[in-house]
Amino acid sequence: MKQLVTLALFTTATLGQAQITIGQADMPSAGDTMRYQNDTPTTFDAGDTGPGHIWDFSNLVPQGEGADTAVTVASTPLLYQFFFNNPFIYPDWDADYAMKGASIGFAQLQIQDLYDYYKKSGSAFSNVGFGATINGLPSSVQRDPVDHIFRFPMDYGNVDSSFSTWNVSVPTILYFGEEQWRHNTVDGWGTLYLPADTFEVLRVESRISRSDTIYVDQFGIGFQLPAIETIEYKWVAQGMDAPVLTITTLAGNPVGARFYYDPTTIATGLNTVINSDRALRVMPNPADQLAWVALPVDAVSAQVLDAEGRTVLNVPTTGRQGNTSFDVSGLASGLYTLQVTGRSEVRTVRLSVQH
Structure with missing residues (x-):
């Protein structure tokens, strides 16, 4: 009898689920810090999705903590801001915030101290370009067209695509350009279980293909690297700024997982524990x-x-x-x-x- 009551309660709770809608207000703002943990899952079923779905990733193991902080555009180096803090001349690139990015470097090209710039509106959340010190010179680099990471309002069943490109040229040395194709499908909605939290989410499959072109002035030759496709599966919840779970795959194999994990501890007269009990639902x-x-x-x-x-x-x-x-x-x-x-x-x- 107890099993029947428990099943009835679970069924009632499941029927209480409702599809959410993601919009501009659910993206980061300057001053927000997004904490996360990393893991490398050994298996992942990309087809495990759909409407009213339950995803259980409570077995993910925190293996390294990180944090991204959204900063004001005005707080980044002045010469980086040329395209991104100029709403009258470059309104499509007028960024809402910036975020520290990874340096890029090979042979004769060094892109360091990089900041990515992001813009959000009622219709999209976009990466509009970056600022960096390129071979020692501070530079502002547009994505033209911009990369639309998400389109709004985001609902289950939405499909969209985005093409973006950027390039840098170091006189007498080389030219480097990148083209990117992004195809998004919102292929599921439901409840996501993580090691420390439970969220109502939309799942987004992002297929991203990038192709790089390099021309070396010294040798008078250029070549294009073949496009490589990665797929990012993102679980997006309302009010959380960043996806609460992202799993990246390459050639169908998971290469990394990044998930929300609240490290807050609760100090009491009892043993102090991190809020990571997987059994509490x-x-x-x-x-x-x-x-x-x-x-x-x-x-x-x-x-x-x-x-x-x-x-x-x-x-x-x-x-x-x-x-x-x-x-x-x-x-x-x-x-x-x-x-x-x-x-x-x-x-x-x-x-x-x-x-």
Whole structure:
């Protein structure tokens, strides 16, 4: 009988799922920091997707932490800003923020201290170019056309493509140019489980093909490198700035995973633990009215906390074990933390409330 009740609660929670829409407000702004962890999955089924889907990546193992910070365009080197802080002459390249990028270098070309520039609007989120020190000279380099990373509004079933190109020329030395084709398909929506969090997401398949052209002045020869296709699978959630999970594949094999992982610890008189308990699940998530949590057997108390860490709702635990319901209809829409205190540890999970 208990198994039947649990199944019924899970079914009700699953039916409570609703497809989300991603837009401009869900992209980064200057001042935002996006923390992530890296892992290298040994297997990945790209076809595991669809509407109302559940993806369980709770077995990903944090193997290296990183962070990207969006900075104001004005805080980057002045000569980098030429195309990206000039809304009257170059409105299509007027960037909203910049982000530190990786240096590029080979033989006679060194591109260092690089910043990528990004623009967001009601119709797209785009990489409009970069600024860098190229062979010792600060330079501003447009993507023309720009690379549209996402088109908005983003919904399940959307398909779009983007072509972009950029080039640099070092007089008497060489010319280097890159062409890129991006094809996006929003091929799934549903719930994503990560080691420390649960999100309602859209999944985007991005097929990216790049081809480089090099001309060496010294030898009077040029050549084009064959296009190489990589595929990025991105799970995008509302209000999270960056995809909460990205898996990159090459020739069908996963070569890396990058996922959201909140490193916040909770200091209590009990053992302090990172909020990474894989067994703590809330359904549905996002929730509108009733939500369910599977309480651990040693649960002493449970609270919903707001962004400031204040208790806004107490969840009953006395005499409860297994799926316990609680009503979030009185909470404002937003992101919360459900904290469950046991006899020896504290568990947390992210909870989204949407009305």
